[in-house]
Amino acid sequence: MPGIAGLLTKEIIGNEGETLEFMVHCMLHEPFYTHGTFTSPENGFFIGYTAIQDSFADCMPIFNETREIVLFLTGECYLDRASIEDLTNRGHHFNPKNGSYIVHLYEEKGDELFQFLNGWYNGIILDLPKSKATLFNDRYGIRRLYFHEHNTAFAFSSEAKSLLSAFPELREIDLHSVGEFLTFDCVLDNRTFFSDIFLLPSGSAWSFHRGHVKKKRFLDMASLENQTPLKKEQFFEELADTFKRVLPRYFSGGPIGMGNTGGLDTRLILSCLDVAPGQLPCYTFGGTYRDILDVCIAPKVAAACGQPHQVLRLDDEMLLAEYPYHAERAIYISDGLEGIDKADVISFNKLAREVAPVRMTGKYGSQVLKGIMGFQERLPDLNLIDEDFKQYLDKARIKGSELQSGNELSFLLYNVIPWWWNGFVALESSQVEIRSPFLDNELVKVLYQAPKQEADFGTEFQLSLIAQTKPELMAMPTTGSYGGGYPWVISKGVKTALQLLITLDKIYIRERLPYKMTHLVGRLDYLLSPLHLDRIVMGFTDFRRYRVWFRDQLAGYLQDVLLDNKTLNRPYWNKQYLIKVVNSHIHGRGTYLREIRKALQIELIHRVLLEDL
Numbered sequence: 352m353p354g355i356a357g358l359l360t361k362e363i364i365g366n367e368g369e370t371l372e373f374m375v376h377c378m379l380h381e382p383f384y385t386h387g388t389f390t391s392p393e394n395g396f397f398i399g400y401t402a403i404q405d406s407f408a409d410c411m412p413i414f415n416e417t418r419e420i421v422l423f424l425t426g427e428c429y430l431d432r433a434s435i436e437d438l439t440n441r442g443h444h445f446n447p448k449n450g451s452y453i454v455h456l457y458e459e460k461g462d463e464l465f466q467f468l469n470g471w472y473n474g475i476i477l478d479l480p481k482s483k484a485t486l487f488n489d490r491y492g493i494r495r496l497y498f499h500e501h502n503t504a505f506a507f508s509s510e511a512k513s514l515l516s517a518f519p520e521l522r523e524i525d526l527h528s529v530g531e532f533l534t535f536d537c538v539l540d541n542r543t544f545f546s547d548i549f550l551l552p553s554g555s556a557w558s559f560h561r562g563h564v565k566k567k568r569f570l571d572m573a574s575l576e577n578q579t580p581l582k583k584e585q586f587f588e589e590l591a592d593t594f595k596r597v598l599p600r601y602f603s604g605g606p607i608g609m610g611n612t613g614g615l616d617t618r619l620i621l622s623c624l625d626v627a628p629g630q631l632p633c634y635t636f637g638g639t640y641r642d643i644l645d646v647c648i649a650p651k652v653a654a655a656c657g658q659p660h661q662v663l664r665l666d667d668e669m670l671l672a673e674y675p676y677h678a679e680r681a682i683y684i685s686d687g688l689e690g691i692d693k694a695d696v697i698s699f700n701k702l703a704r705e706v707a708p709v710r711m712t713g714k715y716g717s718q719v720l721k722g723i724m725g726f727q728e729r730l731p732d733l734n735l736i737d738e739d740f741k742q743y744l745d746k747a748r749i750k751g752s753e754l755q756s757g758n759e760l761s762f763l764l765y766n767v768i769p770w771w772w773n774g775f776v777a778l779e780s781s782q783v784e785i786r787s788p789f790l791d792n793e794l795v796k797v798l799y800q801a802p803k804q805e806a807d808f809g810t811e812f813q814l815s816l817i818a819q820t821k822p823e824l825m826a827m828p829t830t831g832s833y834g835g836g837y838p839w840v841i842s843k844g845v846k847t848a849l850q851l852l853i854t855l856d857k858i859y860i861r862e863r864l865p866y867k868m869t870h871l872v873g874r875l876d877y878l879l880s881p882l883h884l885d886r887i888v889m890g891f892t893d894f895r896r897y898r899v900w901f902r903d904q905l906a907g908y909l910q911d912v913l914l915d916n917k918t919l920n921r922p923y924w925n926k927q928y929l930i931k932v933v934n935s936h937i938h939g940r941g942t943y944l945r946e947i948r949k950a951l952q953i954e955l956i957h958r959v960l961l962e963d964l
Contacts, residue, residue, distance in 0.1 A: 352684065352780040353401045353408070354378055354425040354494075354509020355475060359484055360395035361562035362503050367397045374506075374513035375399035380684055380781050385409055389421065394482045395504075395561070398423050398475060403708065406784055407604065410449040415458055419479050422454040425509050426472035426494040427784055429600040429791070448604055465556045465569040469600075469792045471776075471785075473509065473551070484559040490570050491790060492553030492769035493776055497686075499548050505559065511548055511686040515964055521547055522961045529923060530743025531750070533736070533949055536729050537688075537771040539750055544687045544956055553765050572765075575799045576758045583802050590797050591816050595623050597791045601711065602626070607786075608707030609633040611660065613648030613830040615813040616713025616720075620788065621656045622821035628657030632706050635660070636699045638667045638894030641886075644830045644852075655823050663702040665695055667894070671904045678951075679959050684781050687956040689774030691948050692897045696775060700782035710779070714787035718763060718772070719798055720809030726767040729862075731946045734928045760799060764790075830892070855888040860896060862945040870941035877902070877939020898944045906937045909947060918954045 356374040358367050371388055378401045379386060386401040389412045400423050402409040413422040428450060435447050443455040457464045457476055465487050473488035473496045486507060488496050498507040499514050499521060508514050515522050523546045528538040541550040551557070554570035581589060598620065611617050611633040624631075633653040637646040646662050653660035670677065674694060681690035681697060689696065703710050717723045728748065736744065755762055768790075779785045788794065801808060818825050830853075859876070863869050876885065876899070889896060901909055912918060913933050919926045929950060936943040 352378075352380070352509065352777055353384055353403050353406070355398065355400045355423045355473065355496075356508035356510075356513050357396070357398040357423075357475065358504040358506050359486075359559045360397065360504040363392060363395065364503055367392075367504070370517045371397045371399050373517045374508055375401065377513040377516045378508070378510050387411065389423070391477065391479060394477070394479060394484075396477055396484055398477070403784065405708065407450050410446065410451045413451050413454045415454050416444065420454055420457065421477040421479065422450075422457070422474060424450045424453065424472060424474040426470060426489070426780075427604075427786070428453060428468050428470040428472055429603075430469065431600060432603070462556060462569075465554075471790075475507075482560055485556055486551065486559070487556040487569075488551050488553065490554040490792070491764055492550065492555075493773065493790075495769070495773065495777070496551035497543060497548050498551060505564065507551070510684075511543055511545060512683065512960060512964060514548055515545065515960060521545055522964065523547075524957065524961060526740075526743055526922075527746065529953060530740070531747040532953070533923070534728055534730055534744050534747040535726060535751055535771070536949075537726070539747070539754060539766075539770060544960075550769070553769050572758075572761055575796060576761060578796075578800050580802050581800045583805055583808075586797075586800060586802055586805070586808075587812055587815065589800070590794070590812060591819075593791075593794050593797050594619075594788070594816070595820075597793050598623055598788050599625075600791070601786050601788045605709055606707040607631065607709045607711050608703060609653075609658070610703065610710050610712045611635050611645075611649040611653055612713065613645040613652070613828075614713065614717070615810065615817070615829055616716030616789070617649075618652055618824055618829065619716070619813050619817055620711070620713060621652060621658075622817045622824055624656075626658075629659060631656075631658045633658050633660040634663050634703065634706055636702075636894070637662045637664050638670075638890075639664060640667050640894060640896070641890040643894055644891055648827060648830065651827050652824060655827070656821070661706075663699060663706075665698055665702075665894075670695055670698070671900060674905055675908055679955055681778055682952070682955045682959045685774050685777040687952070687960055689778055690955060691952045692895060693775065693778065695895070696778040697781060700779050704782050708783055710783040710785055712785060712787050714776075714785065714789065715768065715772070716787070716789040717809065718768070719760070719789055719795070720812060722759070722763075722807060722809070724763055724767055726763075726771045729945065731949050732928075732932070732943070735925055735932060735946050735950070737923055737925055740923050764795065852888075852891045855891075857892065859885065859889045860893055860898060862898075862942075862948070873898070873902075873936070873942030874939060880939075897948070898942055901944065901947055902937055902939065909933055909937065909951070912954055913947070913950055918950070921954070921957070923953065924950065 375386055383404045384401045385404050388399045390397050400411045407427040408424045411423050435452055438452055438455050445451040445455060471489050471493040473494040476485045488494055496507055497511045497514055506514055524544055525546045528542055528544045531539045541552050554568045556567050556569050558565045609631050635645050635649040637643060650660040677694035678690050681694050754766060776785055932943040932946045935941045
């Protein structure tokens with residue numbers, strides 16, 4: 352995805368410019384990216400950047416009026432119009448449609464700027480007269496910054512691969528990280544898949560001066576966590592008022608397209624949005640197997656709001672025919688965070704870019720309002736793991752347990768979101784700017800005041816606010832089987848039918864089923880596959896059907912990659928059991944989707960990012 356990269360040198364060697372070019376080149380994924388470099392050798396600053404053309408950050412390098420302070424930025428910040436106008440009144444000159452105002456905010460606020468910023472971003476500010484550089488990111492670490500502390504320089508980048516390219520000695524996988532991925536589907540504690548490459552912690556502002564670094568985090572977690580809880584009615588009122596007040600920030604700048612689903616998160620946005628009919632193009636992602644519930648419901652929601660809607664479809668057969676390319680490209684662009692079962696994300700967002708370069712979503716709404724964590728142990732069959740390597744899974748479980756102590760919302764915001772949920776954003780942001788109002792600073796502050804006994808308040812709050820702001824949307828059911836303005840008996844039948852469809856579909860696509868049904872369902876489905884009964888119960892909740900795809904259309908690819916001697920001899924696997932896993936899944940003797948997904952992702956990280964870079 353677009354981003355920044357650079358070297359903050361302790362001493363000048365002479366190859367810094369060449370190294371910087373390597374780093375920037377690795378981040379040029381699309382022809383619509385702009386890019387450039389800026390160097391100040393006397394201060395030891397060598398900075399490179401890429402940006403989506405005409406995006407919020409496509410104004411680098413960003414100077415103040417005296418050209419003594421320089422800013423480089425990734426992502427977007429959301430500031431109220433009044434605050435921007437105040438900068439103009441103070442005599443600053445900038446384009447209010449992009450990020451150029453931020454350098455002037457720094458002039459006015461100094462290091463307090465970082466507490467003031469609102470959005471998903473990272474950046475670096477160079478104060479040239481003071482030989483000072485400040486590297487910073489958003490309070491949730493959504494826009495990643497990778498770094499490596501070299502003997503002669505502090506190297507950083509929005510993408511790990513640019514560090515791997517510039518410093519070949521870093522191309523070594525971290526065994527602890529593999530153990531954590533196999534256990535939790537993510538790497539913990541601000542580490543990465545790669546030895547000696549780390550993540551800037553969320554909410555950081557690290558300052559550098561002549562080879563010395565001060566590592567600070569600007570967010571006062573205690574002040575958020577120690578707020579007095581509100582009573583339920585007062586909390587709902589404050590949360591609703593705040594949501595409606597901050598929402599317009601996310602619809603400034605554009606053009607904007609609305610990624611609409613059949614769920615409550617995007618419906619809440621549309622219900623509270625004051626936009627003229629026909630001015631907000633809406634779309635929903637879908638496949639060609641059948642229309643998922645999102646595709647069935649979302650157009651009706653858009654129509655009720657007076658907005659145009661279209662379905663952006665990917666041809667399933669074409670995706671599968673080109674799967675190796677899409678999977679490996681996703682691994683490359685996301686630095687190994689996503690790829691195997693999200694190989695379609697880049698393609699879908701290419702289609703979204705044709706509608707508008709900014710994509711509004713309901714991202715993280717269910718997480719912060721309903722407490723949907725996502726983060727949990729997802730261990731593969733332990734027979735798959737080499738006996739000597741099992742120690743790393745044991746260590747991962749201990750670390751995961753330690754990290755989950757403390758405030759649950761804080762753990763979600765500052766650990767789970769940057770570590771577990773981040774892969775999607777990395778892929779999406781390579782094509783469009785991604786927005787969502789649900790992590791707004793003001794909104795999150797109110798969320799910390801939720802009544803203690805109301806941990807699961809989200810659905811009730813969303814339904815209540817939608818009913819107040821746009822009650823006609825309550826007449827339509829959601830993918831969660833809420834809503835639907837039918838008489839009680841019909842409403843009960845509709846909800847029951849939706850729940851049944853969702854349950855049956857999940858039985859077909861889930862990696863694990865209760866009551867030891869995982870392998871039984873796989874065997875039955877294989878035996879009955881000539882009858883194509885899957886067309887009755889599959890494809891209602893998700894267009895991705897990797898359990899069946901890995902068994903049928905992608906079987907040859909799996910065998911080529913996972914049964915290759917290179918893969919079988921990795922230190923993680925029980926070689927004979929990996930062979931059994933692949934052959935049993937392909938021949939319908941069981942369901943090993945989780946094992947295949949994890950093994951394939953680790954193998955492609957080796958091949959794409961370490962061996963073939």
